[in-house]
Amino acid sequence: MKKHMLRAALAGALLTLTAPALAACSSGTEAVEPADVVFDGSHVDYATFAAATEVSGVTVVDVRTAAEYAAGHIPGAVNIDVSAATFTDEIAALDPSADYAVYCQSGNRSRAAVETMQADGFTALIGLEGGIGAWEGDVVTG
Numbered sequence: 001m002k003k004h005m006l007r008a009a010l011a012g013a014l015l016t017l018t019a020p021a022l023a024a025c026s027s028g029t030e031a032v033e034p035a036d037v038v039f040d041g042s043h044v045d046y047a048t049f050a051a052a053t054e055v056s057g058v059t060v061v062d063v064r065t066a067a068e069y070a071a072g073h074i075p076g077a078v079n080i081d082v083s084a085a086t087f088t089d090e091i092a093a094l095d096p097s098a099d100y101a102v103y104c105q106s107g108n109r110s111r112a113a114v115e116t117m118q119a120d121g122f123t124a125l126i127g128l129e130g131g132i133g134a135w136e137g138d139v140v141t142g
Helices: 002-027 046-053 066-071 087-092 108-119
Strands: 059-062 099-103 124-128
Touching (some): 046 099, 046 124
Parallel strands (some): 059 099, 099 124
């Protein structure tokens, strides 16, 4: 009987200790602090990308076409079309050691842009998984 009660007490204690961690993993909407963002070339979820846009000095780059950009974009984003013949020249004018948050419509073109930028010596990049469709913030037109 005592052994059973000890097991129950240990199980309860374990549940109490792990419940907050399990809850944090399950909702997927936890805030990410800008200081926690790692610009390692990966594509990340909305919360992480949104935090990346808040990092001091970061440049948000929309790699869609000018028409797509004009139809709506993440506030503060600059448009450098990855499919344009001038893409390589335009990124060559940027500081390769600065932080860049890159997105497109669905995540495909931003992956290509990040790969090209990395090949050109850019070291601090992050992409938005799912593209602007995953963006839950305010999209402005302009």
